[in-house]
Amino acid sequence: MRRMTARPANAHQARLLQLLRDGGPNSRAQLGDQVDLSRSKLAVEVDRLLETGLVVADGLAASRGGRRSHNVRLNPELRFLGVDIGATSVDVAVTNAELEILGHINQPLDVRDGPVAVFEQVLAMAAKLRASGLAEGFDGAGIGVPGPVRFPEGVPVAPPIMPGWDGFPVREALSQELGCPVMVDNDVNLMALGEQHAGVARTQHDFLVVKIGTGIGCGIVVGGDVYRGTTGSAGDIGHIQAVPDGRQCACGNRGCLEAHFSGAALARDATEAAEQGASAELANRLEANGVLNAADVAAAAAAGDATALDLIREGGRSTGQVIAGLVSFFNPGLVVIGGGVTGLGHNLLAAIRTQVYRQSLPLATGNLPIVLGELGPTAGVIGAARLISDHLFSPA
Amino acid sequence: MRRMTARPANAHQARLLQLLRDGGPNSRAQLGDQVDLSRSKLAVEVDRLLETGLVVADGLAASRGGRRSHNVRLNPELRFLGVDIGATSVDVAVTNAELEILGHINQPLDVRDGPVAVFEQVLAMAAKLRASGLAEGFDGAGIGVPGPVRFPEGVPVAPPIMPGWDGFPVREALSQELGCPVMVDNDVNLMALGEQHAGVARTQHDFLVVKIGTGIGCGIVVGGDVYRGTTGSAGDIGHIQAVPDGRQCACGNRGCLEAHFSGAALARDATEAAEQGASAELANRLEANGVLNAADVAAAAAAGDATALDLIREGGRSTGQVIAGLVSFFNPGLVVIGGGVTGLGHNLLAAIRTQVYRQSLPLATGNLPIVLGELGPTAGVIGAARLISDHLFSPA
């Protein structure tokens, strides 16, 4: 199948495409209720969209008390590829133009293998999804990488945990390989986009998403748009000092948040506790698996292990300490906690909440929900699809 | 004189007014270079602006190698009132439509006297400026208050240092008294607007302004616009923890930045040092004036007093500690330090810079200037004038 190359010709068409993406099939009349245009003009623009093939007719809708309307919808053959590269695993998903996930694969991976090896794997995963009949090709792709990105060019910059990626032309290279437009962003920003599109942040304009995985990062949404900072490193909160004169961090400083709480730090602390005999529960699990991870700590805590619970609480306290500062500064309407460690569940959330509500001023916390993300591991890929669809569904 | 009531009828006119405000008198041809419109359309819009009286003819310009152009400029009789209410003093200024200060008065004041007493004083100051012939009336006024503001309504909310102001309808009340449109904002936001309009931040889109006066606050500019947060308390960084288990703060927590460094904290610490005999220099000044303030500490430090220097350095370290976190999070293109304590000058700046450059990641600090504000005490009133002019010079 020939891939779509058309783009909306004006802001009206872009708006209509976004309405059809977020609201599904719709009649001209219903679209007219949501957009400030006369019926005549609306019909003209819809007709033009039909001509481009981006939008197709979708039969008759039920009557609302009069003549039945002719529905239109986004072309159901459109396909977006969402890729969420983490430090230790990668998610690849195929969506339709309405950003519904049609297929999703997760595989372990090591970003430190460098961009060439990683994209070989990613492209193989994409090919597998294509081969399974979910897509004949892709109309666009969104890529998330675990580090700062110079957004306009789609190039990672100085990523601490990704040596070998600095300056690699991800956007250009993948666009060539996949034969479609590509947008690249930080994985945390994509998680924010995902939760905004289909998760807990649907109605929010100004909010933060704190992703605690192997590392720790924060997505910032201002006025509905992701804020990336001057050099693309906004939200890089892993190296904010959480504990004065605390643990030595890889960055050279002491007491960084990431050195005290993250997937990696938690695994390290749990292993230490197990080896020192502080927790029989953790020691058992260490013996059984050879290594410990966040899930082991969660399970131990659920089984009533005091040491595991303490680790979680102490981590939540450090995280809450930093978030409290961000809340005072940014005054968000919502804080979303996501990433691998969300498996720690309510214990973690409670510790974070306690610290934030204690440390920030009432005006900022008075009506501030702090909640877990709704989408789990799909937030990133949905955000990736959203990123490229926002790009393609905007005036050329 | 009748005050102007006209507003730009469309976005083109608004843009033209802003160009004339920021660039001074200009010909149609030069305006055409800066705006994407045909000469014909431009001429039409300029003619309409001339009809409203917002813009007037301003003679012939020098030739640029052909026919001389007819200049236009903003009506030179337009007057804006800029009011910057601090905790312990107030600035009132009159500007023309190009936001040049025509007259400026500063007076001591105590915000805790409440809005009625304060505005009585402010209105008297405005009347004094009017009586001196600088203005026959005001076409708009911007008001800055030292606390959070519900911006759309122009009402202070839960201001910690301003009991009695909570919910007072500042905008409505002053609009009635002055007989012109009024906009109200936090004083720190206005300082940011001022430095953006006429100070060090002229070319920046994303930057922070840290104002250290009686208290401490931060103005946030995102994409050229002031960001105020969900409840108007964004930038309220005075109660971020700077020193764990540090000094008791009025807010109930310990170690808040404001408890360790601000005009008030510095005065307190300097007095303590003088009374304990740690510094002869400070003790002398205390005896001479009865009280100590930031200027005394600055003078003592300049005279080589080690204790004073230590107070400044320690304060700069605490401030830098907090700013480092904000820089990691927000990744600004510039950080401006302003407010009363800028008299501490380079010693303070050096301490802040050291701490920020040490604690934040290279990508965020690599090309990050940290500088003192350029406008000093006029930043607030210029920002206030800018606020109301932005409002009036936008489509009705």
Place this chain on the structure above:
DNA sequence: CCAACTTTCTCCACTGAGTGGACAAAGAAG
């Protein structure tokens, strides 16, 4: 089954924003 009402869609004359070319006015340069 028919009459009356509602909703959806199409058609079309009209308005108003905006363009770009022609041309006049005013000056500079040789």
Place this chain on the structure above:
DNA sequence: CTTCTTTGTCCACTCAGTGGAGAAAGTTGG
């Protein structure tokens, strides 16, 4: 004085967008 440049004005034309008329296709109630 001629030629070239810049500025300003005029005007015919294009195109986006409106709103009303009316046809098409339903529902509801007698």
